[in-house]
Amino acid sequence: MKLHLEHVLSHFGRRRPNESRVNARIESKGWKNNVPSAARIITKWKPSGPIEIAMDSEHIEQLIYSQRWQGLTVMSTLEQGKRVIATRDFQPGEVVCDYxxxxxxxxxxxxxxxxxxxxxxxxxxxxxxxxxAHLPKRDCHLEKETFGRLINHSRNHLNLRHRAYRMNYNGEVKDVILFIASKSISVNDELLFDYSVQRKSFNGECLKLCWF
Structure with missing residues (x-):
């Protein structure tokens, strides 16, 4: 059982899988005996591999293009406006979404x-x-509003860090900024990151990013 568990866990580097993806991995390997359940595997999962190679994950590339990030929702109040809230737990080092x-x-x-x-x-x-990202919906995703643009600023309570990557997908090279959990994030926590500016606007400012 330990051998199977380690093999499955190592396949999912920086994004926690769901049960269907774990089961697909087990089936693709043809494992039949002493295989732990997908639910058990998920409880044992932790982000793995260097942060530099987070973009090497085909799953993360697909999420960037589909914008089907799971575990997040948008809430709106008169006092605070729109906020991005976690609907599941995220572990430190896990990719949460992109900008x-x-x-x-x-x-x-x-x-x-x-x-x-x-x-x-x-x-x-x-x-x-x-x-x-000033438009609520992009031409490529008319049916949804993307999460990254709605994440609010905090210097003292931030739970995300941003990292920049170059992504080559179907021959197209583009800059990608991923939000990565900097600490444990629990259900109902608001997602927050440091805008790295003194003013309320990004205009004229540049984030200091680590490039990979």
Missing amino acids: HGRVVTAKEGRTIHKTTRLLFYKNCKGISMCID
Whole structure:
């Protein structure tokens, strides 16, 4: 049982699998005897592998393109506006979601919209760029509002850190910013990260990102 458990756990690096994905993995390996249940495997799962290779996961790539991040919901109140809330537990080091939008130059970003829905950063070459997420829904995902653009700021209670990656998917290379749990996140916790700016707007500012 231990051998099977270790093999299955090592396959899911930075994103906790659901039971259907665990069962698919077991079936693909043809394991029949002394195989732990998918539910048991999930309880034993912990993020594994270097954070540098988080984007090597085909599953995470698919989630970025589909925006079908599970375990999150959006709540809205008159006092606090929209907030992103966890509907399941996340472990430290687990990829939670991405900041999704159209990548443009910083100059173009400043002319689009003066709003906190623009995220300015410097790419791996040191060039100022912008992820434009000011629209509630993107052309590529008309049926849903993406989570990353709604995550609020906190310096003292943040539970996410941001990391930048280059992703090559179907021949297309693009910048990707992932939100990774910096501590244990429980059900009903609000997701928070440090905008790294003094003002309420991202405009004219650049996040200090670690590039992988």
